[in-house]
Amino acid sequence: MLEIKNLHAAIEGNEILKGINLKINAGEIHAIMGPNGSGKSTLANVLAGREEYEITGGSVRFKDNDLLELNPEDRAREGLFLAFQYPVEIPGVSNSYFLKTAYNEKRKYQGMEEIDAADFLMLMKEKMKLIEMDQALMNRPVNEGFSGGEKKRNEIFQMAVLEPKLAILDETDSGLDIDALKIVANGVNKLRSKDNAYIVVTHYQRLLAYIIPDFVHVLYKGKIVKSGGKELALDLEKKGYDWLK
């Protein structure tokens, strides 16, 4: 699914990622943990194709593509999804219109016919149940006036609709109360299949109690310094990051 080899990336001349190696197969959930400033969000953004970051070395294969050669929209259409840490507001653009456009862009890319408004509404309703999303939010402008929790839930809802092959959840748990956290985790668990994979970027172990990872990686100063199973997250919770430095 995804193979990152010796990836280096910089922003404004400062190297943030200093040789990341990571292989993710379909059906797996990988957690990436690490202290502030270790490069977790940078990794997520580089994979999604954010332009501010300069790739200074290494390679990334996604499915059969050289990921770094694709523009951000084509990465998305190939099935890479980023659940943003800070989802932006798009005033005046309704959530449902936005999402229908995104959905159809992906279909067009795959050579499929665009879906009409009525069919899309049916699809949305089905996915809304999954995330316990309030219908009223669908007709509101994208993220405008949403609470922090609603924004995060909206990210997972979009993920449910777009059905990505690889989803990157960038600190989706931050700003969520425990009930919302459970709903989000539940949604992810229901969407999980042998055909898709997840990268869960988080500070804390608490999300990983609900989304059980197959692998946990610790990112520190732009490198993966330790990898292990789900028990590694528990160790980190107890001991902190200092013992790894």
Add this chain to the structure above:
Amino acid sequence: MSTELEKIESLTKKEYKYGWITDIESDSLPLGLNDDIIKALSAKKHEPEFMLNWRLKAFKRWQQMEEPNWAKVDYPKIDYQKIRYYSAPKKKKQLKSLDEVDPELLRTYEKLGIPLAEQEKLAGVAVDAVFDSVSVATTFKDKLSELGIIFCSFSEAVHNHPDLVKKYLGSVVPPTDNFFAALNSAVFSDGSFVYVPKGVRCPMELSTYFRINAADTGQFERTLIIADEGSYVSYLEGCTAPMRDENQLHAAVVELIAHKDAEIKYSTVQNWYPGDADGKGGIYNFVTKRGICKEENAKISWTQVETGSAITWKYPSVILKGDNSIGEFYSVAMTNNFQQADTGTKMIHLGNNTKSNIVSKGISAGRSNNSYRGLVKISKHAENARNFSQCDSLLIGDKCGAHTFPYIDVHNTSAQIEHEATTSKIGDDQIFYLNQRGISTEDAVSMIVNGYCKEVFRELPMEFAVEAQNLLSLSLEGSVG
């Protein structure tokens, strides 16, 4: 930031979609303007004497006037003697149906996406198509006349309804109002005339498509809309023009009169040739649009989507004379490349409990300049007047300009006036967010801009709103930052 600039540079090459010249034999007067030209023009149109005298008087006044220069627009001096003031497609005889219209003309309409033949059947829109200066086809007339509604070309109105024309022409925009209005009064060629009788609600949107053709022809449209007591009418004006090297002058006058309890809704989508990417060519659009809420409870609403023209100078206004009358102005003005727009509104409160509402959305891209200029005036005797103004500017790229000039002139202490203004840029993070959902950068910008304009589009009739959105997307192509 450098990548943003590169994108702007690389994407600013988008040709005007509606640029071509239709080859139709034109019946034209020589270049220039004097008493004889006006007499010849009037004679060509077989006008009654009152009309000719009115024109000559306006011309006399115009000669004493100076071209205004207070707007934030910049253009080379116009030589008014190098303009042709009359050009009409040659008409063999009175046309009874579309079959008799020059096929070349019909093809032009088809390119514009407004096949008249289909328009008749579509959505109840009656189209009075103005091709250059003379109306060539008017549809739905019978249906409207059953209700006593007059919807015809201005020339026809002069012949068939001279009393109405005499009574109302120049009553809102007198020939002396300003330089361009005076010029228009002297040489206006044609336009639309609407009269809705007492208590009648016009059952369909009335629509006119203007199109400038024939090289060097300034187009001087004159539109007069009268809504009698308790009536309602919604009027749509949509425009496109073919590509041209020299600048073309367009100085229209629109007058609206709303009597007691009457409502006029006037919507415009303007897409005239804005000039090429280097700022060459394009239409000068110097328009005077004004409505009067003559008696109590009248309402006039202007909605405009302005994407074209090299220069726009336009302030659709409402005189709120009747008590409890309402004036509204909803505007989207988009400028790209080297376009200049100085537009806004004037709300003149004269009656008691009068209300006005202004929503202006400016979008500037490329090296364009976009100014909002608005006046809210509350006269001494207008008790409890209310105004709310919202002026937003959106910048795309870093070479364009947005300016706001709100004038507020209050002479009555009971007035309540609110003014809000914002300026924003399309954020990279917004574009990236949409990119990450599979939406291309151009579509993302278009989506963000259309969202920004939603409050105005909402005011447009449904079919027009769709057209306006398409137009905006088209104008945005190649402006992405």
